[in-house]
Amino acid sequence: MIHELLERGDSSSVAIAVAGGGPKLTYEVLGDQVESLAAQLSQYGLGKGDRIATALPNGLETVLSFLAAAEIGTAAPLNPAYKEEEFRFYLEDTGARALIVPPGGASEARSAASESTLILEIECDGRSAKLSAVTRPEESRPVQNGSHADVALMLHTSGTTSRPKRVPLSPSNLMASARNIADWYQLGPSDVSLCVMPLFHVHGLMASTLGTLLTGGEVVIVPRFNPLAFWAVVRDHRASWYSAVPTIHQLLLARAREGTRPAGAEGLRFIRSCSAALPPRTMAEIEDRFGAPVLEAYGMTEASHQMSSNPLPPKTRKPGSVGLGASVEIAILDQKGSVLGSEAAGEVCIKGPNVFSGYEDNAEANASSFSNGWFRTGDQGFLDLEGYLVLTGRIKELINRGGEKISPREIDEVLLAHSSVAEAVCFGLADRVYGEEVAAAVVLKGPAGEAELVRHCKSSLSDFKCPKRIFIVDTIPRTATGKIQRRHVASLFTDP
Secondary structure (H helix, E strand, O other), rough: HHHHHOOOOOOOOOOEEEEEOEEEEEEEHHHHHHHHHHHHHHHHHOOOOOEEEEOOOOOHHHHHHHHHHHHEEEEEEEOOOOOOHHHHHHHHHHHHEEEOOOOOOOOHHHHHOOOOOEEEEEEEOHHHHHEEEEEOOOOOOOOOOHOOOOOOOEEOOOOOOOOOOOOOOOHHHHHHHHHHHHOOOOOOOOOOEEEEEOOOOHHHHHHHHHHHHHOOEEEEEEOOOOOOOOOHOOOHHOOOEEEEEEHHHHHHHHHHOOOOOOOOHHHOOEEEEEOOOOOOOHHHHHHHHHHHOOOEEEEHHHOEEEEEEEOOOOOOOOOOOOOOHHHHHEEEEEEOEOOOOOOOOOOEEOOOOOOOOOOOOHHHHHHHHOOOOOOEEEEEEEEEEOOEEEEEEEHHHHEEEEEEEEOOHHHHHHHHOOOOOOEEEEEEEEEEOOOOEEEEEEEOOOOOOOHHHHHHHHHHHHHHHHOOOEOOOOOEEEEOOOOOOOOHHHHOOOOO
């Protein structure tokens, strides 16, 4: 996989650059350092079927560790901000034989590792990359499960509706996804991708990084997103595109001077948004302020990221839609597995070489997640007459009010249309009469009260869909990748 990924880049061209004056690696040096790290991992007794976890911040070390671990075994990147108990769960659930950490850092990950886990510190300065053992277990190497040998990347679902499930992605899954992304956005050697998303997640890893490396372009890694320094990085590195979650887009908009295009934005071919719903109003504001087409996309871990996206100009991009299937088959199925026609709402289902073959060691989840070769995403939506996909919510997050199924995303969008609402998330609260009642939490950017917001909803929604309670809050909790967990938000307003 690694050789195919890097072979299209000119040996002397920059492959990876770290923003803020960090190191730059050409394709030749990147290939050499990945081979060196892979050899070092092999010398520590690691190989096919072995899970190699990492707890690293965004940087050169993260990319090198992933590529090396995926080459000789299985990479299992973890969020470095996890607490000890979270690390313990993921390390045990993954069965990690090794853990790569920064020198002197990741103390909670180290504490969570079992005595049989090999802990390695990684140091790289752009000239060389070296692993050093902090602990070296004396136990003999266990016999590996042959079914695990063809797994390059091991991630977990976000666990929004259940316990996180292991998602094994093969080299062919990753390469198919990287090709899909590169082809869809017409990436080439002249492109510079600005990676602001975390590299422990499939969004930053696949869209920003692997899709770019496959076509010989340059990846600029931002160690920590800072909206105040963002445009200076875009300008200095001549970025041609970036991909982010709506939260990041909104932070940039909040700091953009009206009527003034940020310096550096003129070099952007497009701006990509993924991993959470992008309000149409926000899309319009981004295009107006930054002067580049905004392409909303739809991805998930089980599909090695991208499934659909709005296309580049001159083709049509539709606000409120996540676009067309990007070399991925998309169908809308009913509960019995029958394919529905255009504009009929049902479960979004996908097929393609980028789609995984099933959750690891979870027969129950696999039985309910696959239907006649289709993977059921758990998302509800419909295809319009032109084949553009419109998502209406997570099926398990639909609010059941007295038998009426209500899409919380529909109510989100109505609230977001109010001039004083910056963020909104709708959810169901337990109700003795209806089973569930509609509620919402909002973050304001202007003066408004609960009564006014309810009146605003009543002007656009049927009475049964209108929130009966609206909680005004300072922030709405999200996952590390910007996703809103409606059930978690609901729990904050549920009496114990």
